[in-house]
Amino acid sequence: MKIQIKLFAAAREISDRGEIELEVADDISVGDLKKLVSMEYPKMKDLILRSAVSLNREFSTDECVVHVTDEIALIPPVSGG
Amino acid sequence: MKIQIKLFAAAREISDRGEIELEVADDISVGDLKKLVSMEYPKMKDLILRSAVSLNREFSTDECVVHVTDEIALIPPVSGG
Amino acid sequence: MISITSEAIDTKEVLESVKSDQAGASVLFVGSTRQFTGEKETVRLEYECYETMALEKIQQLVDLAQSKWDIQQCSVVHRTGLVGLGESSIAVAVSTGHRKESFEAAAWLVDELKIRVPIWKKEIWADGKTEWVHPAGGQQPKPGTLNHSQGAS
Amino acid sequence: MISITSEAIDTKEVLESVKSDQAGASVLFVGSTRQFTGEKETVRLEYECYETMALEKIQQLVDLAQSKWDIQQCSVVHRTGLVGLGESSIAVAVSTGHRKESFEAAAWLVDELKIRVPIWKKEIWADGKTEWVHPAGGQQPKPGTLNHSQGAS
Numbered sequence: 001m002k003i004q005i006k007l008f009a010a011a012r013e014i015s016d017r018g019e020i021e022l023e024v025a026d027d028i029s030v031g032d033l034k035k036l037v038s039m040e041y042p043k044m045k046d047l048i049l050r051s052a053v054s055l056n057r058e059f060s061t062d063e064c065v066v067h068v069t070d071e072i073a074l075i076p077p078v079s080g081g
Numbered sequence: 082m083k084i085q086i087k088l089f090a091a092a093r094e095i096s097d098r099g100e101i102e103l104e105v106a107d108d109i110s111v112g113d114l115k116k117l118v119s120m121e122y123p124k125m126k127d128l129i130l131r132s133a134v135s136l137n138r139e140f141s142t143d144e145c146v147v148h149v150t151d152e153i154a155l156i157p158p159v160s161g162g
Numbered sequence: 163m164i165s166i167t168s169e170a171i172d173t174k175e176v177l178e179s180v181k182s183d184q185a186g187a188s189v190l191f192v193g194s195t196r197q198f199t200g201e202k203e204t205v206r207l208e209y210e211c212y213e214t215m216a217l218e219k220i221q222q223l224v225d226l227a228q229s230k231w232d233i234q235q236c237s238v239v240h241r242t243g244l245v246g247l248g249e250s251s252i253a254v255a256v257s258t259g260h261r262k263e264s265f266e267a268a269a270w271l272v273d274e275l276k277i278r279v280p281i282w283k284k285e286i287w288a289d290g291k292t293e294w295v296h297p298a299g300g301q302q303p304k305p306g307t308l309n310h311s312q313g314a315s
Numbered sequence: 316m317i318s319i320t321s322e323a324i325d326t327k328e329v330l331e332s333v334k335s336d337q338a339g340a341s342v343l344f345v346g347s348t349r350q351f352t353g354e355k356e357t358v359r360l361e362y363e364c365y366e367t368m369a370l371e372k373i374q375q376l377v378d379l380a381q382s383k384w385d386i387q388q389c390s391v392v393h394r395t396g397l398v399g400l401g402e403s404s405i406a407v408a409v410s411t412g413h414r415k416e417s418f419e420a421a422a423w424l425v426d427e428l429k430i431r432v433p434i435w436k437k438e439i440w441a442d443g444k445t446e447w448v449h450p451a452g453g454q455q456p457k458p459g460t461l462n463h464s465q466g467a468s
Contacts, residue, residue: 009363009435010447050449052456054433057368059456073365073433075456079448080362080369080393080434081346081405081425090210090282091294131296133303135280138215140303154212154280156303160295161209161216161240161281162193162252162272162414174327177343183401186349189342189421190330196339196412248336259349265422268342272414 001026003066005037006073011051014043024066030055031062037074051076082107084147086118087154092132095124105147111136112143118155132157163237164220166213166281171239176253180235185257189264191272193252195245203288209242209251212280216240219279227256227271231263238271240281251283278303316390317373319366319434324392329406333388338410342417344425346405348398356441362395362404365433369393372432380409380424384416391424393434404436431456 004019012018024036030053038045052059052075055066059075066072085100093099105117111134119126133140133156136147140156147153163179177190195207220238227236234257245251254271258264275281283295316332330343348360373391380389387410398404405428409421428434438446 006365008365008433009437010449012363013447047449050451054365054368057365057371073368075365075433076435076447077449077451078430078433079436079450080364080432081429081436087212089212089280090284091296093210094294128296131298135212135215138212138218154215156212156280157282157294158296158298159277159280159303160283160297161211161279162276162283173330177326177330177345181401183348183350185401186347188345188347190345191414191417192330192341192343193414194339194341195336197336248334248338261344261346261422261425264344265418269414269418 001068003068003070003072005033006071008073009076010047011044011074011076014047015041026068027065029062030060030064030066033066033072034062047076048074082149084149084151084153086114087152089154090157091128092125092155092157095128096122107149108146110143111141111145111147114147114153115143128157129155163239164217164224165239166211166216167239167241168243169241171241171250171253173250173253176237176239176255179237180255180257182234182257184259185234186259187261187264188255188257189261189268191252191254191268192250193272194250195247197247199285202285204247204285205288206247206286207245207251208284208286208292209240209245210282210284211240211242213242216279216281220275223271223274223278227267230270231256231258231267233258233263233267236267236271238275240275240279242281316392317370317377318392319364319369320392320394321396322394324394324403324406326403326406329390329392329408332390333408333410335387335410337412338387339412340414340417341408341410342414342421344405344407344421345403346425347403348400350400352438355438357400357438358441359400359439360398360404361437361439361445362393362398363435363437364393364395366395368433373428376424376427376431379427380420383423384409384411384420386411386416386420389420389424391428393428393432395434 237255256268390408411417
């Protein structure tokens with residue numbers, strides 16, 4: 001399936017784009033998705049290790065399954081306030 | 082010596098005046114002064130038991146000595162804020 | 163800014179008075195007339211103060227707060243006279259480098275002011291009765307208690 | 316009032332948004348751009364956010380705060396884009412019957428927002444360098460952690 005991942009902050013700057021598109025296996029886990037993005041974008045690897053993934057604007061765990069309809073984002077450690 | 086004592090809040094309302102004048106012994110203690118005021122103004126007695134006395138805008142203890150030049154006030158329990 | 167005023171408190175001015183480029187955090191506390199205390203209904207409050215002593219005591223509290231926390235700016239304004247429902251009787255503002263200190267110092271200043279500063283509140287109840295608030299069992303300030311060893315515990 | 320805005324924050328409006336005759340206490344927290352962090356000098360900050368998620372997360376925090384404390388009104392406003400020295404990036408206001416709850420809830424909301432809401436800060440230093448702030452060892456939010464059993468401990 002084809003998915004889009006929103007990128008923010010350092011992830012957006014490192015990849016120079018606000019969203020990336022990837023072809024991934026159906027029912028891929030969040031953990032595997034993070035590994036895949038790290039391989040495709042090695043410059044983001046360190047940051048991805050410290051980042052969360054949100055599915056439909058909720059934080060997920062590595063075990064969560066990604067669906068094609070999910071709104072997906074990479075959430076580096078936050079620093080608002 | 083003749084002294085004036087400033088009164089506030091319930092003490093002012095009970096005595097119906099913002100300041101009272103008393104003839105007291107030289108070097109009277111704050112404790113004795115409070116007793117004297119309680120005798121002169123029995124309606125204030127309960128409140129005086131719970132009140133402090135300030136000398137020159139500093140809280141005093143019963144042992145402090147009152148001087149004729151002191152600025153004296155009866156300070157009922159405060160409730161600002 | 164330390165002041166006692168019979169006018170309405172300009173809370174925006176109080177907050178702006180603590181502005182500093184060295185501050186990352188500011189906390190403004192505003193106390194106002196609350197309508198209900200349990201079942202009893204307040205229509206307004208009246209504040210009276212021993213102004214010269216109150217100003218000195220507030221200044222002592224501000225000085226002490228500045229010795230306890232790394233404060234950029236600190237303001238305390240108290241109103242006197244009648245204070246209607248929802249109107250402000252007190253505003254305390256503190257600015258600091260980091261937020262923890264702002265919250266702590268502002269809360270401490272309000273706590274201490276309520277114990278140590280000669281200001282009194284009269285409740286004017288909806289049933290027409292009035293009542294000076296002189297808390298029973300309240301800590302009665304003693305000389306020399308306003309020092310570094312106590313307060314923020 | 317919950318909002319994310321690229322305009323300057325009107326802190327007076329945020330404070331007024333929590334006004335209530337049932338409140339005896341209001342606390343307004345304002346976070347602003349601090350010039351120095353140790354030896355390093357900041358000239359401005361830039362904030363970026365995942366707006367739809369950030370608004371949902373802030374609403375969840377406000378809902379949770381209202382379940383933890385007896386809050387009259389609660390507002391959270393965060394700014395995005397460039398925020399100059401001394402300008403405000405965040406304003407949180409809480410009104411409650413009594414002051415303890417206002418201080419606690421406002422401090423808790425700021426603490427939690429800094430952990431759980433997808434907003435990021437970029438330091439723009441005086442030497443021309445820039446740096447996204449992604450705290451190391453920071454608590455990484457997990458699903459289901461936003462519940463009653465944690466937070467205000």
